[in-house]
Amino acid sequence: MLQQIMHEMFPTPNHDEEARQEFVNDFRMHLATKVCPGSVPAYFKRVMPAFVKEHGREPKDRHEIRRAMTRDPFYQMWSAMQRSSQEMVWDSVIDSVERQLPDLIAKAAVLNGKGSLTLDPELEIPKYHTAFDIHLQPGAYHTDVVQNDLAAGAVYDRGSFIYAMGGLGEHNDGMGRITRNFFRTRFPGRKLERVLDLGCTIGGSVCFWSQQEPETEFHAIDVGAPCLRYGHARARAIGAGIHFSQQNAEALNFPDASFDLVMSHIVLHETSRTALQNIFNECYRVLKPGGVMLHLDLQQRWGQSPLDAFLGEWEIYNxxxxxxxxxxEIDCGEVAVNAGFDKAKFGIHHVSTTWQDDQTPYGESSFQLPIYLAEK
Amino acid sequence: MATDAKKPIKLPRTAKGKKPVYFDPVTDKLLSMIMTLMGELSVVRDRLDTVERLAEKAKVFKIDDIENYEIPDEVNAVRMERRAAYIARVLKTVQDELDSLQQDDGADGAAKK
Known part of the structure; x- marks a missing residue:
């Protein structure tokens, strides 16, 4: 596995913890490259012919394919192993964080540097975070176990790196590199006084931005206090100056027209239909006239065929x-127009996930991710 | 929220949310156990590799010495005994059923299923 850059807040694994993390990485790489592709021949050689024999036609959508494929032994085995491997990612990291948590909290308390941290203990955590733990991180982004807890952030820093099989880069900031490259290609001379990053977790992306744009004031918000505590300490450890605050992107504390750019990285799909509209509304409100809204998220299309659609839905159900x-299935252009944006100034742009050399997120060959872009 | 500094910290280990069933709940658990054991065997192998390399570096022995090691009879006997006990321990659940099948009265519930 690619080595992740160490910093003072990094939950450094001991010998066996690192061996366990390396195993999970290698196992997932094997699943992704050697086992997962077998779903396609399993479908064409077994599942589809049996379906045609029974129904006199091919499956018409991903739902019919799912019902048939989840009874196929090969797909069952891959899917079960993929699920277990995802649980093992977090478990392999929690060991190191649990062992070092008091030390990490003590380090965070004395780290000096730029930026700030403002928490709101009264903030209500939205249901889309409390109903289930997104991508199976136990306790998700918001659960505090001890005072001044930052475990969820430390677990996320190392866990997301392993989840992406190193594809987010040694600084875990690949997504920020993608959005900044896109922004600076499209708006080369645009002056940025204040920028806001929504749903920042540990601030990996926004830290990259702040290092590239040292004159800009960066704010980053999230609902998860332990992620923000860790993100603040981590930013200081790597010399980035970010103003972190605990807020819900659906109801921001910032005044109207206060930012030149409001962005998010792989956040929207972890919210809800109502939240999506609220977030776009708030983006419009806090943007200055001419300001830019930029959301990078997962592929929105279902794919060319019902099988492509089915193959792209695993994370949703598992x-x-x-x-x-x-x-x-949501028209984000309509959401943007409802928020007040001019339809002519909204667009969906597809960016390559290759952010540097052959580095791509999720350890796969390069693919396209959508950026929802609007100017106020 | 825990404040006792002496109490070991226990972070949550299980993700909230409904877990899908892939084969059936028992088989799913067995598969998960096998994957965990795969991981732990890999961890032990990596640790042994570290020990071997450190030993060679400290001139305790060379890694090749392991390959060239000729097993004395008495060592082989100890290993055979340990392997037999190990195999029996792992296959105990099978042996238990066999034992109950071989009982004259056949009173064991598992055997009657």
Whole structure:
């Protein structure tokens, strides 16, 4: 596995913890490259012919394919192993974080540097975070176990790196590199006084931005206090100056017209239909006239065929990404117009996920991700 | 929220949300156990590799010495005994059923199923 850059807040694994994390990474790489592709021949050689024999026609949509494929022994085995491997990612990281948590909390308390942290203990955590733990991280982004807890952030830092099989890069900031490259290609000379990152978790993406745009004031919000505590300490450890605050992107505390750019990285699909509209509304409200809204998210299309659609839905049903399925069918242009944006100034742009050399998220060959872009 | 500094910290280990069933609940658990054991065997192998390399570096022995090691009879006997006990321990659940089948009265519930 690619080595992740160490910093003072990093939950450094000991010998066996690292061996366990390396195993999970290698196992998942094997599943992705050697086992997962077998779903296609299993479908064409076994599942589809049996379906045709029974119904006199091919499956008409992903739902029919799912009902048939989840009874196929090969698909069952891959899917069960993929699910277990996802649970093992988190478990392999929690060991190191649990062992070092008091030390990490003590380090965070004395780290000096730029930026700030503002928490709101009264903030209500939205149901789309409390109903189930998104992508199976136990306790998700918001659960505090001890005082001044930052475990969820430390687990996310290492766990998301392993989840992506190193594809987010040694600084875990690949998504931020993608959005900044896109933004600066499209708006090369645009002056940015204040920028807001929504749903920042540990601030991996926004830290990259702040290092590239040292004159800009960066704010980053999330609902999860332990992620923000860790993100704040991590940003200081790597010398980035970010103003972190605990807020819900659906109801921001910032005044109207206060940002030149409001962005998010792989956040929208972890919300809800109502939240999506609220978030776009708030983006419009806090943007200055001419300001830019930019959301990078997962592929929205279902694919060319019912089989493609089925193959793209695994995370929805097996990795607690429940809203992702609905998001695929929502017209985000309409959501933007409802929020107040001019339809002519909204667009969906597809960006390559290769952010550097052959580095791509999720350890796969390069693919396209949508950016929802609007100017106020 | 825990505040006792002496109490070991226990972070949540299970994700909230309905877990899908892939084969059936028992088989799913067995598969998950096998994957965990795969992982732990890999961890032990990595640790042994570290030990071997450190031993060679410290000139305790060379890694090749392991390959060239000729097993004395008495060591082989100890290993055979340990392997037999190990196999029996792992296959105990099978042996239990066999034992009950071989009982004259056949009173064991599992055997009557």
């Amino acid at each position: 990795n607690n990404e429940h809203f992702y399925g609905q998001l695929k």
